Amino acid sequence: MKKTGNEMEFELEGEGHTFCNVLRKELLNDPNVEYAAYRIDHPLVGVPVFYVRTKGKDPIEALIDATNRIRKSTEEFMEKFKKAVSEYRK
Amino acid sequence: MEVKLLEYDDNHVRFVLKGSNPAFANALRRIMIAEVPTLAIDEVVFLENTSILFDEIIAHRLALIPLKVDPEFIDAARHEPSKYEVRFYLDVEAKDSPLVVYSGDLKTDDPHVRPVSDLIPIVKLIPGQKLVLEAYARIGIGRDHAKWSPVSACAYKYMPIINIDHSRCSLCGNCVKYCPRQVLSMEKDRVVIKDPLACTLCKYCETVCPNDAIRVRGDDTTFIFNVESTGSLPPDFIVLEAAKILKEKCETFLKLLKEIREEHT
């Protein structure tokens, strides 16, 4: 992991496109984030390397906020899905 | 965000997810395919095999048999997958006439686990041939081997948006005639969209329209999900479990981030 001011680069071991892509997308929804991207060097053995650059906000805070937003929408989805299933069963 | 179920039965569920984004839909899909755990035969010990199939082939066939498990068991076992192991045994001999060995011949001590179907042929034996083996089923995920994937078909598509410009439409009927999914129909003096959910966004109607009056686009905030289970787990459980796993991923990542934040201050 490397961090300098408003830039941050880190490896996300044990993860792939599944989580990195939602994270990237969610980071870009933050107006304080200038740039967010990741790369996976090898499709089978590569470890994703994530890069975030903000417009002054601490990148860790930006990541925490983005992850919280994903968690919230996942919770919302679970709730809505459960409701939809019970409605369908009626 | 809105969720609406379209179809739901024992092994498949079709639902519309509204007000989301492709990244989220894709994460869910990927987790359902590769990260929701199930039980599958992982190790086979052959005591006797005089059948005409090699040990490896039989082991492979056994591994592919979907095993019906109690969803709660999977949910509990997810965090310590190595703790769970279910033993199966098979002891068949053809005596006087040829016989087929079926998945139903697999016996187990665990009453909560059984093959999805008892009618899957494993091998055929002629008189004198014998198959005796012990198999161990373990918990795993689709990323390691497809046998552990709980879904067969699992995909989503964008909600189709079909726009018909009635001022340009000459009522030639081409779009109605050529649509492979019969999405459109002709009613008196206009073309109407009969079944928008069936549209696969192939845009053939655009191609055959001489007046450029029809436009088909996908709405990338609304998705039609189709999840088909192999039978090992109920389809709605698979979807919920995938969401749960995504949530846990967020929580683990948050924990790591907070640790890093501590270090930096």
Place this chain on the structure above:
Amino acid sequence: MIIPVRCFTCGSLIGDKWEEFMRRVSQGEDPKKVLDDMGIKRYCCRRMLLSHVEIIDEILRLEEARRKVSEKYRR
């Protein structure tokens, strides 16, 4: 050789459907109707049954023949 347990492409279970499919088709039913009836809707799964050639019975006959020959030579 013997019917695969799952569809090669999508992974849905088809092994248990072979015997019913074969029985009904050999009784003169239309394969298309049988497949629709059994709920096999995707063409990946349909081809698994339609294009399958069950040769295990022939291999078993060869095995029987081989066994007889080897018994004869043993004597």
